Amino acid sequence: MSNIEQAYRGYGFAGRGQKNGCTVYQLKGEGGSGEMVCYDIAPGIQMSFNQLTMDSTFQSIAPVKKFLQIDYCIEGCYEVEYQNGTVSFLGEGDLCVTDLSRQVFVSSRLPLRKYRGVTLFLEVEKAQHTLSAGFPQAEINLAGIVNELCGKEQSLLVKSREDVERIFGKLSEVDERIQAPYYWIKTMELLLFLSVLDEGQRQPLKIFSGEVARSTKAVYHYILENPLAKVTISELASQFDITESSLKRCFRSISGSSIGTFMKAKRMEAAAELLTAGEKLSIGEIAERAGYENQSKFSAAFKSVYGVTPLLYQNRHL
Numbered sequence: 001m002s003n004i005e006q007a008y009r010g011y012g013f014a015g016r017g018q019k020n021g022c023t024v025y026q027l028k029g030e031g032g033s034g035e036m037v038c039y040d041i042a043p044g045i046q047m048s049f050n051q052l053t054m055d056s057t058f059q060s061i062a063p064v065k066k067f068l069q070i071d072y073c074i075e076g077c078y079e080v081e082y083q084n085g086t087v088s089f090l091g092e093g094d095l096c097v098t099d100l101s102r103q104v105f106v107s108s109r110l111p112l113r114k115y116r117g118v119t120l121f122l123e124v125e126k127a128q129h130t131l132s133a134g135f136p137q138a139e140i141n142l143a144g145i146v147n148e149l150c151g152k153e154q155s156l157l158v159k160s161r162e163d164v165e166r167i168f169g170k171l172s173e174v175d176e177r178i179q180a181p182y183y184w185i186k187t188m189e190l191l192l193f194l195s196v197l198d199e200g201q202r203q204p205l206k207i208f209s210g211e212v213a214r215s216t217k218a219v220y221h222y223i224l225e226n227p228l229a230k231v232t233i234s235e236l237a238s239q240f241d242i243t244e245s246s247l248k249r250c251f252r253s254i255s256g257s258s259i260g261t262f263m264k265a266k267r268m269e270a271a272a273e274l275l276t277a278g279e280k281l282s283i284g285e286i287a288e289r290a291g292y293e294n295q296s297k298f299s300a301a302f303k304s305v306y307g308v309t310p311l312l313y314q315n316r317h318l
Contacts, residue, residue: 003046003121004038007069007100010061020176031055032113041183042134044126049172052076052115058108066124067100068146070190072168076115077254079213080205081107087213088155088205090117092256093165095158096205097194099150111217111254118168120187131191140191149194153204163193208250215242216250223263227270230291233259267291268305271298275314283310 002023014033015026025036032054039047071078071090078090083106090096128142149156158164167190174182208216219240222229236259237244251259271290274281281289287298287310302310 002038002040003044003067003123004036004048006123007064007067007121008061009064011059027052027054027057029054029057034115036119039179039183041180041187042127042130044123044128044130045187046121047183047187048119048121050115050117050119052110053113054110055113056107056109063101065101068122068124068142068150069098069100070120070122070194071096071098071117072119072164073115073117073256074168074172075117076110077112077256078115078117079109079111079254080105081109081210082207085210086207087210088207089213089250089253090157090205091253093161094256095164095168096155097145097149097158098155099146102150102154111213112220118171120190131188135188138188138192140188140195142191145191145194149197149202155205157203157205158194158197159201159203167193206249206253208246208253212242212246212250215240216247216254219247219259220251220254220262223259223266227263227266228289228291233263264301265305268302271302271310272306272313275310276317283314286310 004025013025014028015024017024017026019037021039023038023040025038027034027036029052032052034050034052034054034057037049037051041047071094073090073092073094073096075092077092079087080090081087089111122142124142124146128140131138131140131142167186171183171186219236219242222236222240231239233247234244237247240247248259251262255262257265267290271286274286274289275283283299284295287295290298292298292301299309299311302313306313308316
């Protein structure tokens with residue numbers, strides 16, 4: 001039985017197959033499907049590349065002793081709900097370390113209907129034997145990592161995003177001919193990083209009330225559907241009945257960026273579409289639609305996102 005099948009004992013996968021030396025698990029959930037492509041790194045260690053497009057993958061499973069799960073979110077968001085109705089999010093750029101022996105979640109969802117990420121499954125005792133035999137000089141203590149990082153909470157977030165990005169950034173792009181040793185090296189790098197993680201680089205999963213989470217998700221979708229709306233963060237908070245401070249905190253957990261940065265990015269994406277659309281609007285007209293007082297401010301904002309001026313972007317894409 002593979003690590004993932006032990007960790008998710010009782011989970012009803014829609015299918016299981018082999019592809020290019022790895023195991024592919026198919027998932028079907030509310031409103032869609034997904035897959036987990038799993039590589040056996042070494043005895044007790046398995047890495048999974050996850051691509052999900054659905055509303056929820058949740059199935060109730062029993063806690064599993066002496067199993068560590070490490071998740072890195074590349075794109076999208078994963079939401080978990082606790083028994084008291086509060087929720088937490090794993091958003092873009094987040095790294096989460098979870099002790100699977102402590103099951104406190106009662107449900108989970110994909111609030112953005114998409115999730116792409118990497119998961120490392122470690123059967124602690126078997127993986128420890130592998131690490132001690134294969135790389136004794138590292139002196140990695142998996143039980144110590146579990147106790148140190150998950151001693152008080154089931155899950156812990158790692159805040160050092162630059163270090164995490166360095167470890168995970170190129171995983172999906174590596175040449176197939178060197179995948180196995182590369183994944184093994186990156187596993188060691190991650191575990192070494194976690195073994196010396198100081199308190200300033202970690203935090204419990206942020207917890208939000210169900211009302212705050214629902215309002216924030218509504219704001220997120222409003223911005224997607226109305227990227228050029230001339231509305232402030234304060235006005236959005238008032239419109240969706242949430243305090244501005246709660247909106248800002250929860251929005252960052254969901255999207256991985258501040259609400260201001262997200263609004264600007266979506267506004268510039270919509271402006272970029274207008275620049276190459278058939279309407280043939282002037283740059284000044286597009287600037288006005290995007291809510292800018294003048295063309296120069298719009299050009300500066302556009303260049304900060306795309307690296308070129310609106311005129312140069314338009315010329316390149318027409």
